[in-house]
Structures are given as structure tokens and as C-alpha cells.
Amino acid sequence: MTRSHTIVALVEDRKGVLNRVVSLFRRRGFNIESLTVGRTDVPQISRMTIVIHGTDPIVEQLVKQLYKLIEVLKVSEVNVEESVVRELALIKVNATASTRSEIMQIVDIYRANIVDVTRDSVVIEVTGPQAKVDSLVSLLRGFGIKEVARTGHVAMIRGSMATARASTYFQESDWKNAAATQTTSDSY
């Protein structure tokens, strides 16, 4: 049975690592639904959240393949029910004097924000699970959407347990030392 899987990967932030991950997905025939990359609390480590469609065994194989990449430190599949999963979207919508207040009401209901206004348009910022963003986008369609930019998912397990903790791999002292060595060697 194929379904959506959300995978969190901690990777060493070396050059080309995103390319390696994406290339692996392409090579093994996976379509990425969404992929986000960002820093963690440790400067040398980035966190990727990848959403893909596939059967359980195929996704298990993918996780093993990810581990074969030298920069990949930790891969875990996140159970969406037990997690906070969020996405951010910016939506630029036509808004005239006559429609603006109606749009603002919708924005309020969705606990979204208007972050930019012109005479004939607004930019709305919304955060939430995918379904919430989807439904806001479809409600706004009637007003005329000019542009949508969505980030894709980030996810984190609820509760006190950390499943993908970056500081396990680098202590603060480590990266400070590493930074110090870097400066000395660069001065040659």
C-alpha cells in the first residue's frame, strides 16, 4: 500500500549534500512531494524534512540508502499523528476596497496574517498543517490568486523525546574548536 511518508534527516552541512540526497531519490525512482532544508542549533548540521509517497518496504529501503551517504547522520520516519507538522505559505491575492474586509475575515479565521497591502492586492502569511493551507488557498481562489509560495513541511515529534537531536553529534565545544582551527589554517 503506498502512502505518504515524512522523513527527517540530519546531515552534515558539507558542500553538495543536498545534491547527493536529491540525486539518490531520483536514481532510485522516488518522487519527492516536498523537501525542506534548514539549519539546526548546531552550525555544522542541517535538518531535512522530506515527504514522499511509497510502500513501507520501499521507504525502508530508501532510509537505508540515505544512511549510505557519508554526510547523513540520522534518518527517522516521523509518524504524522504523533507530530507537529507545519508549512508556511505566502499568498498574494487580488483585494479591492470592496473585497478587502471579506478577505480579512477569512484571514482572521485561519489565524493568518496580512503582511503586505497595496491598493489592489494583499499578501497573506499562513502557517499550519498542509490541509489548513490547502483550504485557505482554495477559499481565496474566488478573489483571484496572483502567486502562492509554500515552503513544504517541517516536522517534529511531540513530547520530550528528541528523535533527531543535532547536538548528539557535535558538542558546542567541538564546533567552536573547529571554527578556531579553521581560522588558524586559513591564515597560512
Add this chain to the structure above:
Amino acid sequence: MTSRVSEVGGEKAGTRLSGSQIVCESLLRAGVDVLFGIPGGAAIPFYDVLLEYPFRHVLVRHEQAAAHAADGFGRATGRPGVCVATSGPGATNLVTGIATAFLDSSPMVIITAQVPTSYIGKDAFQEIDITGITLPITKHNYLVESVHEVGRVMKEAFHIAGTGRPGPVLVDLPKNVLTDHSIWDPVEPLKLLGYRPTLFGHRAQIRRAAQMINGARKPVIVAGRGVIISGASEQLLKLAETAHIPVATTLLGIGAFPETHDLSLGMLGMHGELSANRAISEADVLLALGMRYDDRATGKVSAFAPNAQIIHVDVDPAEIGKNVRVNIPIVGDVKNTLSVLINEISPADRSDWVAEIETWKTIPRNGQILNGSPTAEGVMTALRDVTKGQAMIVTDVGQNQMWAAKNYCYTRPNSFISSGGLGTMGFGLPAAIGVKIGCPDEDVWVISGDGGFQMNLQELSTIAQEKLELKIIILNNGYLGMVRQWQELFYHSRYSQTKITGPDYVKLAEAYGIPAYRVEKAEDVASTLEKVARTPGAVIAEFVIPPEANVFPMIPPGATIEDSLFEEEDE
């Protein structure tokens, strides 16, 4: 490999060296003594420094051969082979050789020169994105952007190439990185947080596996190249004998278990022994060691070992469950795992099972058609007699490869060296260069088809220059034989572009200063092989074999043992 480390590399520690020198110091510390390569513009700074170092550099005639030679060296010795190429075309010429090594888990470090960092991304002369190109065919690769990284990268490269599941690692070095200077600090510790191969199998899993084996009535062991890589042949022999379990090997597992042994089933798979394939079909427990269930080995996956509980041991967790279901997965080095497993195995007598398999064994025909033309089987069996089964056989790809695999009777690990996963024609001759240099005391014989030989025959020049004692057999059938066989069997004998001519090999050899013989009669096979074996230096022997001989038995691709094809009796 390690003994040299303490002797060299130390004296320059803490001094200021160029990137090229740091590469060389790193090579010394890794125990490297031979490099295969060709220089070029961006690589000149490296080659310049090379003059001051004690390496043997083998100047090949095409970079593909440098990669195959390094691969052959790595397979034969277990230590990473090293090849060097310049930027652009030098680097791209390596690609087939790198892919060949990657698919067969061969340890290799590839050094490519690159245009200076300030030119990267500008389509400079001979700039090519070789790290991009080799991303899917290397275990790991590096574009080194600063001379300060060279020492660390070289150390990581050798570590990654040679540990866990071995593989090729490429280091791309821009010209300015080769000429810039930095302090050489050989003691820099490795910081590979994401690379920790699991070498020891899980105890509880091993215990479960032992129980399953002890309870089996019809167990079979399949040994892959992982057995050879981990050096587990002794443990395998002990396990097979203690538990009385027959052993089949994959193509690349040939030599992991002595084929002269009563418990040997020979090779499995598409051109495997019928009895080996049948034993696997009937087995109730299958112990798969260091193998990856290639489709040439399994045939139709759903029909592979249909009655068996499967135990799979491999150092690469991604291989487990990838192609074939598994009941007891064990991630770990084969040797380590077997050493533990063996203690839990009860001695057993499975004579009934072994005898049952014996009844499925077919008498090899060996194609002994005297007074006719030599047959490939006849050449291989004669070669076995002449070399007492003790040579290292390096093959090319095609029918010649299968004949070589099936008719020599291998008894030692690494005595059969061949391109399995990629099936690279043109592999044999250059790979043998690396094998011979890695194992100078061994008799090394190349078995090649006429097609594959013509893909890298320029290396005869390298062999002559290096005065390598290589015995080269060309099985000349005037066809791209394996493809012709498929066309005959599956495409109604419509021979499209498989008839092939070749040069006069005796004259060709003469041009390179290499003695050569052509054999057209079966009765001359043995005596010629004797002569070749006695003649010092490189020798070529061309055997003119029947043009349309086939390799049998054969399970058609994607089919099952029931669909096996055999030689027609009246042939």
C-alpha cells in the same frame, strides 16, 4: 598495508608542503606503492612532485585502463588501488572503470586533477564536473577547495574506500590546490560522524540463525564476493563441513569455497550449474553470505528459493531485503559473523540431502572434440591442468567469461577476477595489469573474447613497457558471442551487428614485441598452453573456437529453473 605507515610520512610532519606533496605523503601513509594513470595539464603539478617519491607509476594508454588496473589491484590485494587522471577527458575516461569497481565493491581511490578553483563553473578548458558525473558511481567523492583540506580528505578517502562495503572514492583536486601550501599534519584524526559500518552481527540474530540452520533438513549456503572481501573462506569451510551443508557461489563468489570439495555446488544463476539452482529451489533454509541477489543470480525473484527460510548476512544493511525477502537479517562482516555463528552450530550429517543433489549433477561435456577445432571448455580444462588449478584467472565479459567461470575449478579466494555487476567488456586485459602488479608472485592469465580484447588492446603497449608476465588467451569465435547467443535463442537467429572481424593477433602481438601463437586444432591446445606457461614475459595465445558455440545450461532472463535451456544432443 600498515607496516609501512610507521616508517614513512613521519619525517615531514609539521612542515609546509604543497597540495601535491600532501597527496603523496598521504599515499605513502596509506601504504600505496603503485599508481596507474596518465598526466595532463591540470595534473602536471602532481606529476612533477611524483618524481621525488618512490611510487611505481604505471603509464597506461587510456584512462579507462588505469581505473580497471586499479580495480584489479584492489580486488586481488584487498587494498585500495589508486588511479590518476587529469581534468576533463582524462577524468571522463575513467568513468566506466569507476562504475565497474562500484558495482563489484572494489576498493579504489581515484585522483583527478581539476581546473583552478577560480575557473570552476566557467566552462574552462578541460573543466568537467567529475564529482557530479561520478556521484552515483562512487561510494563517496570530494571536490577539494582548499589545500588545507587535502590531508584530511585523502585520509578519509582511503578509510571509506577500504572499510565496510568497499568501493571507489574520488578526490578531485584543482590545480591551485595542488600548488598551494599548507602544514602537513598526518595525525589529524578522522571526523566521519555519518560513516560507521556495522562490522559485528547482532548476537541474538546470529543465535536465531544458528537454531534455524541446526533445524534444517535441506540447507544450502550461497557465498558471494563478501566472503572473499572479508577473508571468511576458512570460516565458511568449517561451517559447511561441521553442519554438512552444500555451498553454491555467485559469479563473484567463485573461489570463496573450493570447487574440488564434495560439498561444492559450483556457481548458481543464469549460467550456473543445474544442480546448484535446483538445490536452491528445494532448500528449506538458505544462508546467503555477502551477496546481493543480482537478477543474473536469482532469475525470477518470486521463484527464487521458494521453499526456504532465508538468512542473509551482509555488511551493507541496504542489501538486506532489497531484492529478496529475508527471515533473519544479519548486518555485519561475514567473517566476524561466521566466527560467532560457528560456535552455535551442531555437527550434523546431511548425507541424504547431499546425495539427492548429487543425482542432479550433469556430466560436464567439456567439449572435448578431438581433431576438430579447439573448444572454449577444452581450453579452460587444459589450462587447469597446465597451471594445476593454481593460477589467477582474470576474465573479460561474454561467453568467454562464463566458460572461464565454469571450467577451471577454482580453489582459492580471488583466483577468479571478473566484472560481474556492470559486465564491462574490455575489463580483462587492463584489470590483469593491476592483478599482476598486486600479486607479482602469482601466475596471472587473462581470458578474453575477440570483441572485448579489441576494446582495450592498446594496453599491450603498457604490458610491454612494464615487462609484465601476463599470459593472455583470446577465445576467438569471430562474434560478439554472448549477444549472438541471445539473438540465436531469443531473436530467431537474427544476427544483427554481432559478426566481428579482428586483426591478425599474432602479427599484432609481434608489433608490440610480444610472442604469440594461434591455435586452430584441438590437439594443439595443451602443448601450446605448456609453451605459453614456460615462455617468460607476456605471451598471447589465440584459440580459434567454433563460431556458434553456446554457453549452457541457461535460464533465460527473468525465468525460472523449469525454463532452463540445454545443449542439443546432436550438436
